[in-house]
């Protein structure tokens with residue numbers, strides 16, 4: 001499993017744009033070109049490729065993941081309701097503004113800890129970014145304050161320098177551990193055959209316990225409603241909802257199980273992918289001095305003083321080069337490079353006919369570096385994503401968030417969060433890789449995960465930079 005992405009890339013080198021492989025005794029096809037994958041890369045609800053491969057998995061069925069929430073849901077009617085509700089919440093301006101504010105607060109908290117550690121201490125950024133993202137996500141998803149950042153800071157210091165944390169932090173750290181492991185449980189249930197799952201004591205019990213503990217997310221919040229996702233989902237289409245959605249599919253509120261599942265998916269879908277995308281992008285910037293200088297120049301020109309607040313509007317409308325760098329980084333090392341769907345009807349693709357039930361994969365990682373679509377595909381050139389670039393990005397060739405009916409609902413939120421962190425980081429710090437000659441290491445487990453990114457942070461000497 002951990003090498004399956006490399007395996008698929010090797011198959012591409014050997015067999016080309018389309019090839020066949022087997023998952024157990026299930027026949028599957030992998031497509032590496034957009035024109036071949038047109039029937040899959042459609043956002044029509046009539047798509048024949050609505051069902052994900054994970055939904056055909058007995059383990060996921062056992063977890064109840066195939067009839068509620070989004071990722072594994074194979075019941076179109078349930079999925080549609082859940083999807084529209086989550087989209088409605090995740091794309092609300094109020095919610096995204098809250099994300100931008102909370103992520104800046106959490107970043108400032110991390111800065112206090114970095115100052116305390118001193119600028120000669122190597123910082124394991126995968127862990128720092130994970131902790132910042134966890135605290136930001138839980139706060140914006142549920143309104144609860146968690147202590148992932150301060151707990152991580154404590155873990156780096158001798159006992160006498162640790163700060164006491166509120167008693168509730170223990171409860172939250174246990175819950176965060178559970179939420180963080182849910183995706184691993186999903187992977188485990190997906191990969192482990194039924195026989196083993198039922199004869200290995202404790203596995204099913206663990207999953208049930210985790211689902212149960214996630215229920216605290218629905219605790220009563222009192223009368224005052226905030227912009228967090230939980231408040232939005234609890235009130236949507238109830239008497240407290242001022243924005244009642246008027247489509248017939250929305251004419252009921254979400255039930256308890258649906259809300260829990262959506263929060264778990266929003267958390268587990270978001271934290272890891274945002275952390276990994278951030279670490280890959282920071283690495284790419286630090287490796288390329290010219291890119292770093294241009295990015296810093298853009299940030300300094302848009303926010304001249306450290307005291308300037310990064311507003312939601314500035315974040316959305318300014319920083320085109322920063323956005324281009326983020327895109328180029330996710331083109332070259334795509335966090336979620338592969339999707340696998342099941343054909344619900346017979347179909348004909350790339351001149352081949354296949355029966356309903358066939359598994360069809362699309363490798364975005366290859367499409368992002370395919371010579372048919374990109375000039376100089378292996379080079380890091382953020383300019384290709386700028387408006388002024390004459391060689392426009394071809395339709396459907398850039399798919400970091402997927403491109404099917406099930407395209408990532410968290411894409412706007414992820415984009416704003418990553419951009420905020422990059423701006424906050426590079427406006428104030430000279431970021432240096434501890435091992436500049438080492439290539440970034442990552443492994444694939446349903447998505448590409450950064451194995452570690454150590455950096456030194458030094459306060460930037462802005463006058464010096466301006467004079468240069």
Ligand code: HEM
Nearest residue numbers: 070266269270273277336401402403404406407408410414
């Ligand atoms: C850099 C960050 C992220 C990346 C690269 C990413 C990527 C993806 C991809 C490739 C898919 C599959 C799309 C398809 O099948 O066409 C997906 C689905 C999904 N993502 Fe994300 N994602 C990110 C952040 C987030 C965030 C922040 C959330 C939640 C707040 C989220 C929640 C989900 C969910 C629930 C699905 C399943 C959607 C469905 O089946 O209808 N993701 N994501």
